[in-house]
Amino acid sequence: MRVLIIEDDHEISSHVAKGLVQHGHVAEIIDNGIDGLSDAVSNEYDAIVLDRMLPRLDGISVLKALRSEGVKTPVIFLSALGELDYRIEGLKAGADDYLSKPFAFSELLARIEAVLRRGGEGTSTSDVMKVADLELDIRSRQARRGDKVIDLKPREYKILEYLMRHKGRIVTRNMLLEQVWDYHFDPHTNVIDVHISRLRAKIDHDFETQLLQTVRGAGYKIGNVS
Secondary structure (H helix, E strand, C coil): CEEEEECCCHHHHHHHHHHHHHCCCEEEEECCHHHHHHHHHHCCCCEEEECCCCCCCCHHHHHHHHHHCCCCCCEEEEECCCCHHHHHHHHHCCCCEEEECCCCHHHHHHHHHHHHHHHCCCCCCCCEEEECCEEEECCCCEEEECCEEECCCHHHHHHHHHHHHCCCCCECHHHHHHHHHCCCCCCCCCHHHHHHHHHHHHHHCCCCCCCEEEECCCEEEECCCC
């Protein structure tokens, strides 16, 4: 499951992201409404956790804009504005659920899972992600390139899934450290290089087209070189 967290309170967003990652999910954090709206429209998520009082664009406006763009991703408001009138306003704007702060992460996770059961798989149209002839089945957690089944270690799977969800875009080392490892290493550590090297050997070895690219000074990208 991939969840977008649009929340300007760093302590809250980090708490939610950490809990999601510990349960095997992927979490993205954006701290303002404008960038959150842009990201939610441009990328696929299974669910969105949305604050109401956001800088640059408030949560209600973000949600209305999402629905007007045809984005059907389940949205759960997470807000200090917990009075009945605010909850009704949020639900009428198109939210799938509304949870007041302070909150327990276990309840938030249960509500996310509940809206996904009601609404299916969010915006995701397939359980299989593809980049060229490389496929990743997110349910079986199995990778395949052509006729070759690729055996991935848990960390390699998480790296590949994250890269494929951002196909064609540069993923920085810090992004991988925060999303795959869930804590900060020394930015000069070689742990990323080691895992990328092992992953590249598995998905690109014996294939003419090299899909996993190192973008010097920037990070990594999966897909054909543009």
